[in-house]
Amino acid sequence: MEILENFVLKSYNTFGIPAKARFFIHIQTTEELQELINTPVxxxxxxxxxGGGSNLxxxxxxxxxxVKTAQKGIVLxxxxxxxxxxxxxxxxxxHQFVLRTVEEGWQGLENLSLIPGTVGAAPIQNIGAYGVEVEQFIFEVNAIDLQSGALRTFAASECKFAYRNSVFKQELKGKYLISEVTFRLNKLPKFNLTYAALNQYLEAxxxxxxxxxxxxxxxxxxxSSKLPNPEEIGNCGSFFKNPVVEEAVFKRVLSENTNMPYYSAGEGFYKIPAGWLIEQCGFKGKVFGNVGTYxxxxxxxVNCGNATGKEAWDFANKIIDTVADRFGISLEPEVNII
Ligand SMILES: Cc1cc2nc3c(=O)[nH]c(=O)nc-3n(C[C@H](O)[C@H](O)[C@H](O)COP(=O)(O)OP(=O)(O)OC[C@H]3O[C@@H](n4cnc5c(N)ncnc54)[C@H](O)[C@@H]3O)c2cc1C
Known part of the structure; x- marks a missing residue:
């Protein structure tokens, strides 16, 4: 077990921030982690x-x-x-796992192709795209208690999955390391083609x-046509969650912006695309020093060069303040701020 010191994390986060970790370790097995838990460091x-550093x-x-998760294995x-x-x-x-499911005919995760990151992080924010959320295919999650080293199995119902959320991002944040995820995948095709852009693409x-x-x-x-490849342009995907607002707020903003896109988010609540709000404030494609928006x-x-974490976070806060001033809506980061 080798613990490295003053380790540069630039190639371990997709935004490409050259932050340093005082200590750093790769974990290849559950046993190694259980051993690590007993060390003073x-x-x-x-x-x-x-994980892959794509959501922080x-x-x-x-x-x-x-602690970098590096445990490997896929077993039916x-x-x-x-x-x-x-x-x-x-x-x-x-993504490599999703490609394997396609190769094997284990069906359900195809809509989640090309999402960066690791399998262990997928339940944390209940990754989702193109009409599918990973919770629909999670059977159970094995995790190690970081205090005691004990292994605990969470049934899907105990994970409290919600939009970009789970128990691991809330009350159990930082308390467990997810070591394995068991997926329940379909034998017969039950494809989800509800997402308009996907449907239109297939039709075309x-x-x-x-x-x-x-x-x-x-x-x-x-x-690939819509999002920057982190290997070419540093980024961590959608930086903010789409805000869900109450009807009164929704009606006020809509009356001032009749072209505003929105989705129903349950009785009396509406989801407004954060990207649209940011674009209306004039940030789309703008660069400020080493950071900007795609x-x-x-x-x-996006990281336009040699951005520091502070620069990126200051820029995110500038966006939050501008959107709040203009629309009276608070944007919340989807990424984990460290
Ligand atoms: C270009 C791009 C596109 C993206 N598109 C999408 C998308 O369509 N949908 C979507 O939902 N997300 C998307 N994301 C976000 C990201 O890919 C996901 O959130 C992914 O699950 C993060 O995985 P990771 O391994 O990189 O996690 P990391 O960034 O390493 O970690 C994220 C959080 O999870 C914790 N964590 C990681 N692994 C574990 C573990 N094994 N046990 C306990 N805690 C852990 C970390 O401490 C951190 O708090 C995108 C990101 C990028 C860069």
Missing amino acids: FKQNERLIL LFTQDFDGLV VKEDAQHFYVKVQAGENW QNIVLPTQKAISEAVINIR SKQALVL
């Missing part, structure tokens, strides 16, 4: 569990221990008439009866 320091922003150096553990149950180690790359390709592979490829192509999507903050 683990007990005496603040800890951060790191280092605003400064991390004066503690970064059982099947019944309708489902495959597949157990996956936390350190597996999410004259695909009438799409296969799992066709859907995965469509999602990959649409995403030219095709104002919701994505």
Whole structure:
């Protein structure tokens, strides 16, 4: 078990922030983690569990221990008439796992193709895209209690999944390391084509009866045309959540902006695209020093060069303040601010 010191995290976060971790360790197995939990460096320091670093922003150096999940393995553990149950180690790359499900005909996750990050982080914010949220396919989650080292299994119902949220982002934040996720995937096709852009793309390709592979490829192509590739332009995807507002707020803003896009978010609540709000404030494609927003999507903050975490966070706050002044709506970061 090798603990590194003053470790530069630039290539460990997709925004490309050159923050340093005081201590850093790669964890390959559950046993290694259980051993680490008993060491003084683990007990005496603040800890951060790191997957692919695609949903966090280092605003400064991390004066503690970064534990990088690197456990690998994908196993079909059982099947019944309708489902495959597949157990996956936390350190597996999410997109590579989705491609494997497509290859094997384990169906359901194809709409979630090309989302960066690791399998272990997927339940944390209940990743979602193109009409699907991962909670629909999670059977159970195995996690290690970071105090005692004990293994606990969470049934999907105990994970309290919600829009970009779960128990692991709320009351259990920082208390567990997710070590394995078991997915329940479909044997028969039950494709989700509810998302307009996906449907339109398939129609334009004259695909009438799409296969799992066709859907995965469509999602990959649409995403590639809309979102910056973190390997080319540093970013952490959607920086803010889409705000959900009460009817009174919604009606006031709509009366002043009749072209505003929105979605119903349950009785008396409306979801407004954060990207639209940011764009209306003139930020789309604008660069301020080393940071800016992506030219095709104002919701994505980008590293235009050698951004520091502080610069990126100051810019995010400038957006939050401008949107609040103009619309009276508070934007909340979707990414984890460290
Ligand atoms: C270009 C781009 C597009 C994106 N598109 C989407 C999208 O469409 N939908 C979507 O939902 N998200 C999207 N994201 C966000 C991101 O991909 C997901 O949130 C992903 O699940 C993060 O995984 P990660 O391994 O990189 O997590 P990290 O960024 O490393 O960590 C995120 C949080 O989870 C914690 N964590 C990580 N692993 C574990 C673990 N094993 N146990 C306990 N805690 C852990 C970390 O401490 C941190 O708080 C996008 C990001 C980018 C850069």
